[in-house]
Amino acid sequence: xxxxxxxxxxxxxxxxxxxxxxxxxxxxxxxxxxxxxxxxxxxxxxxxxxxxxxxxxxxxxxxxxxxxxxxxxxxxxxxxxxxxxxxxxxxxxxxxxxxxxxxxxxxxxxxxxxxxxxxxxxxxxxxxxxxxxxxxxxxxxxxxxxxxxxxxxxxxxxxxxxxxxxxxxxxxxxxxxxxxxxxxxxxxxxxxxxxxxxxxxxxxxxxxxxxxxxxxxxxxxxxxxxxxxxxxxxxxxxxxxxxxxxxxxxxxxxxxxxxxxxxxxxxxxxxxxxxxxxxxxxxxxxxxxxxxxxxxxxxxxxxxxxxxxxxxxxxxxxxxxxxxxxxxxxxxxxxxxxxx
Amino acid sequence: xxxxxxxxxxxxxxxxxxxxxxxxxxxxxxxxxxxxxxxxxxxxxxxxxxxxxxxxxxxxxxxxxxxxxxxxxxxxxxxxxxxxxxxxxxxxxxxxxxxxxxxxxxxxxxxxxxxxxxxxxxxxxxxxxxxxxxxxxxxxxxxxxxxxxxxxxxxxxxxxxxxxxxxxxxxxxxxxxxxxxxxxxxxxxxxxxxxxxxxxxxxxxxxxxxxxxxxxxxxxxxxxxxxxxxxxxxxxxxxxxxxxxxxxxxxxxxxxxxxxxxxxxxxxxxxxxxxxxxxxxxxxxxxxxxxxxxxxxxxxxxxxxxxxxxxxxxxxxxxxxxxxxxxxxxxxxxxxxxxx
DNA sequence: TTGTCATTTTGGATCGTTCCAAATATGAAT
DNA sequence: ATTCATATTTGGAACGATCCAAAATGACAA
Numbered sequence: 001x002x003x004x005x006x007x008x009x010x011x012x013x014x015x016x017x018x019x020x021x022x023x024x025x026x027x028x029x030x031x032x033x034x035x036x037x038x039x040x041x042x043x044x045x046x047x048x049x050x051x052x053x054x055x056x057x058x059x060x061x062x063x064x065x066x067x068x069x070x071x072x073x074x075x076x077x078x079x080x081x082x083x084x085x086x087x088x089x090x091x092x093x094x095x096x097x098x099x100x101x102x103x104x105x106x107x108x109x110x111x112x113x114x115x116x117x118x119x120x121x122x123x124x125x126x127x128x129x130x131x132x133x134x135x136x137x138x139x140x141x142x143x144x145x146x147x148x149x150x151x152x153x154x155x156x157x158x159x160x161x162x163x164x165x166x167x168x169x170x171x172x173x174x175x176x177x178x179x180x181x182x183x184x185x186x187x188x189x190x191x192x193x194x195x196x197x198x199x200x201x202x203x204x205x206x207x208x209x210x211x212x213x214x215x216x217x218x219x220x221x222x223x224x225x226x227x228x229x230x231x232x233x234x235x236x237x238x239x240x241x242x243x244x245x246x247x248x249x250x251x252x253x254x255x256x257x258x259x260x261x262x263x264x265x266x267x268x269x270x271x272x273x274x275x276x277x278x279x280x281x282x283x284x285x286x287x288x289x290x291x292x293x294x295x296x297x298x299x300x301x302x303x304x305x306x307x308x309x310x311x312x313x314x315x316x317x318x319x320x321x322x323x324x325x326x327x328x329x330x331x332x333x334x335x336x337x338x339x340x
Numbered sequence: 341x342x343x344x345x346x347x348x349x350x351x352x353x354x355x356x357x358x359x360x361x362x363x364x365x366x367x368x369x370x371x372x373x374x375x376x377x378x379x380x381x382x383x384x385x386x387x388x389x390x391x392x393x394x395x396x397x398x399x400x401x402x403x404x405x406x407x408x409x410x411x412x413x414x415x416x417x418x419x420x421x422x423x424x425x426x427x428x429x430x431x432x433x434x435x436x437x438x439x440x441x442x443x444x445x446x447x448x449x450x451x452x453x454x455x456x457x458x459x460x461x462x463x464x465x466x467x468x469x470x471x472x473x474x475x476x477x478x479x480x481x482x483x484x485x486x487x488x489x490x491x492x493x494x495x496x497x498x499x500x501x502x503x504x505x506x507x508x509x510x511x512x513x514x515x516x517x518x519x520x521x522x523x524x525x526x527x528x529x530x531x532x533x534x535x536x537x538x539x540x541x542x543x544x545x546x547x548x549x550x551x552x553x554x555x556x557x558x559x560x561x562x563x564x565x566x567x568x569x570x571x572x573x574x575x576x577x578x579x580x581x582x583x584x585x586x587x588x589x590x591x592x593x594x595x596x597x598x599x600x601x602x603x604x605x606x607x608x609x610x611x612x613x614x615x616x617x618x619x620x621x622x623x624x625x626x627x628x629x630x631x632x633x634x635x636x637x638x639x640x641x642x643x644x645x646x647x648x649x650x651x652x653x654x655x656x657x658x659x660x661x662x663x664x665x666x667x668x669x670x671x672x673x674x675x676x677x678x679x680x
Numbered sequence: 681t682t683g684t685c686a687t688t689t690t691g692g693a694t695c696g697t698t699c700c701a702a703a704t705a706t707g708a709a710t
Numbered sequence: 711a712t713t714c715a716t717a718t719t720t721g722g723a724a725c726g727a728t729c730c731a732a733a734a735t736g737a738c739a740a
Binding site for chain 3: 341342352353356359360384385386387388389390391392393
């Protein structure tokens with residue numbers, strides 16, 4: 001910077017003003033300085049600037065599983081919003097490891113982030129986030145909440161989504177509906193299950209405990225859950241799955257039993273991952289719009305960063321049921337048509 | 341830092357030595373200092389440190405499309421290796437926009453990265469990377485190469501993979517094999533096409549130009565390519581697809597024509613994305629192991645960062661054909677068994 | 681000429697670290 | 711007691727920006 005000051009025949013203070021786009025410098029000097037900047041191939045050292053003004057434009061973004069397309073989409077939504085507002089997202093993947101997560105958090109604090117958006121790894125405890133919260137920077141939890149946390153959060157309205165999904169299955173004539181997959185220790189598992197119960201209560205259907213089969217929230221878990229269910233004496237003909245991965249697994253398992261999902265059995269997923277609409281049968285699922293969720297979370301964080309003080313806000317984003325083939329609605333309509 | 345020096349009754353120089361784990365400090369003082377660090381809740385300011393020693397542990401990592409699970413896996417592989425070596429990956433997604441890519445590169449340079457791994461956005465020109473290369477930091481291109489670049493690269497052995505895939509289809513008895521999908525302006529399109537030609541030449545089969553159908557490298561592109569092919573007078577019964585997304589699309593289109601992939605038609609993909617093995621029929625595909633590819637790229641970058649000087653290295657990573665159902669091998673075997 | 685005011689420019693302290701040369705403490709040998 | 715080597719500790723100058731108070735410049739009126 002002192003070099004370009006010399007080259008332009010001004011002081012480094014003036015160069016600094018030009019760099020910051022200050023209106024105080026005269027047009028002619030601004031031009032000289034900018035010419036010098038170009039000629040010398042100068043690159044701004046943002047680290048040094050942050051050191052002085054102790055306010056950085058870097059925001060942390062911690063994602064529990066980037067290989068899961070739902071979270072990848074979420075990350076992209078956050079990233080886009082941050083970039084657009086001139087912030088630089090510092091993205092890290094924890095691969096569901098709380099140890100890695102702790103390391104990453106420490107590293108981000110050392111780098112002086114202005115705020116943090118985190119989709120916590122499975123098993124994260126409130127105290128894992130204590131270092132960040134204590135340091136006074138705004139934190140937004142996304143997708144997964146944490147009980148008794150003092151941080152803001154942005155989550156899909158899991159309960160309403162599950163309720164609507166089950167209501168839809170009831171409308172298709174189902175009275176016995178299973179709930180497949182998901183870990184019982186997860187926050188969102190209980191929210192979705194609550195929605196399931198709500199809808200059954202609305203329809204005055206009693207909950208059958210053995211129709212609720214928690215497993216890993218993965219394709220493999222879905223296979224296992226569906227197999228468990230089908231091995232029972234009197235299996236139902238419909239299920240709400242904890243998420244789309246479970247739903248895909250459940251479809252695999254149904255086919256393994258010679259049952260065609262969408263025709264002999266109604267399946268509804270949750271999340272609406274990108275493959276949901278192109279798979280056969282196309283998956284009826286609760287659409288969470290992960291990119292929009294990410295944008296919402298980013299907006300909240302930006303608001304808190306800019307406003308200085310940050311009161312805790314817990315936001316539920318709306319979800320909607322995307323009715324496709326796997327629930328059996330199309331098949332039901334076709335039959336109606338045939339009768340009519 | 342000066343606060344904790346005061347608290348521990350030593351100078352800030354001593355604190356610095358403790359922080360760096362220097363063997364010069366006496367055990368007793370080290371203990372005192374560390375106690376003070378804990379008590380005061382001190383966090384290290386890595387920015388200030390980097391400013392002084394002008395050497396950072398942050399490495400840039402630019403990915404063209406995080407929502408594509410292949411690239412997400414790649415990112416995870418890079419991330420893991422970087423983390424393990426004590427480097428902090430600074431990940432950005434360009435969403436295939438060269439403008440965004442330019443912004444991100446500039447931002448990373450301003451933050452003083454020690455090196456860069458980039459999977460370039462479609463349409464990246466060698467001059468887009470000039471700023472980084474000129475700045476003297478090591479750069480590794482991954483997955484996609486760039487013609488006439490002065491940077492190192494790590495790519496899957498596209499040509500060998502395509503060759504092996506086509507050879508496999510030939511071994512199954514196919515003489516007419518299509519090549520579906522991919523943009524003609526992409527480097528790796530030509531590599532894979534070259535492998536396709538190699539294998540046909542090996543089997544003394546003439547290339548039929550109308551069997552080569554370039555389209556977008558996406559599921560939609562696959563549908564389009566397969567439809568184009570099937571609308572021709574005398575369609576073939578086998579195809580190598582540019583990538584797995586195209587292959588999935590092609591399967592959709594085949595079914596639309598009442599043709600069952602893996603039975604009436606042999607389909608081979610490329611990449612081996614995570615869904616390839618769980619989809620029906622399971623996709624026979626050239627397995628690229630994106631995580632391993634990422635690890636390899638990260639290792640190369642680390643080598644260059646540590647060694648100081650960086651001669652250009654262009655690495656091809658081995659690929660292998662994962663034979664599953666979609667190519668028809670299983671069906672062929674079953675038929676054999678029935679005859680025997 | 682001098683004073684006043686607005687517009688531009690600037691010197692130098694500062695942010696939190698590292699690192700060097702120099703200072704100080706410790707202990708053994710004379 | 712003095713000297714010398716070795717083990718610890720330390721002051722202060724960097725690193726590359728920002729920012730404030732103060733200085734320089736210019737325009738204009740008295």
